[in-house]
Amino acid sequence: MSAGPPSRHFLVTSRAEIAPVAAVAARELAITESEALDLFRNESSREIAGDDNDALALIRAFDLLPMAIEIAGAFLRFRQSVSIAAYMKAIADTPLDAPVAAALLDSYTQHAPNLREAVQISAATITEPSLQEILACFGLVTLLSVGTKLLAALMNMQEDDIEFVSALDKADSLRVLKKELSPSTARWRMHRLVWQVYHARGDTIDR
DSSP, X not given: OOOOOTTOOOOOOOSSOOOOOOOBOGXXXXXXHHHHHHHHXXXXXXXXXXXXXXXXXXXXXXXXXXXXXXXXXXXXXXOTTSOHHHHHHXXXXXXXXXXXXXXXXXXXXXXXHHHHHHHHHHHHHOOOHHHHHHXXXXXXXXXXXXXXXXXXXXXXXXXXXXXXXXXXXXXXXXXXXXXXXXXXXXXXXXXXXXXHHHXXXXXXXXX
8 A cells, every 4th residue: 555645544444353553542533522512412312502511521521432422322312311410420330341351352442441331331221131132142142243034043033023123123222233234134233342341241141
């Protein structure tokens, strides 16, 4: 690859493990404070003023990192009875699950702790058995992308089972799973850093 001008940046991604490189600092991934507030408003579906101290404290606690703010906002949209202040208290009172193998934390970015905090709060409050088991299933396997048919088979459920469909819809709403459409079938993807949280939890399934 030829050298580009100083202002040019290259992003390299891979689903396979590749040799480590210097991690990218969290600030390099951050958006502006105004953009972070807009993202939080959209994800949480809440009326938030530009000088809302609780909202500002939340986005700053997550270093203005979009994915962590997105998951926090999605959680607060789903749990409208939970205030932003209460969510921040839960973050402060909930230590990161430990231990997590160092190899699992290898990342090109230094935002893993921020994201893990947001995911852990969501995980701790999910009470629906089917959704708990689907997320535990992702944590037990190393496949971060699974077709709907295979996932239903792993869960010993039918693809059109309302309990199964509802659980996947909620996982999508909480931003812990993302639906991908391919020419042949729908697939469900879990972000690698989200997977680390569920893998570390070691939850089991009863099916």
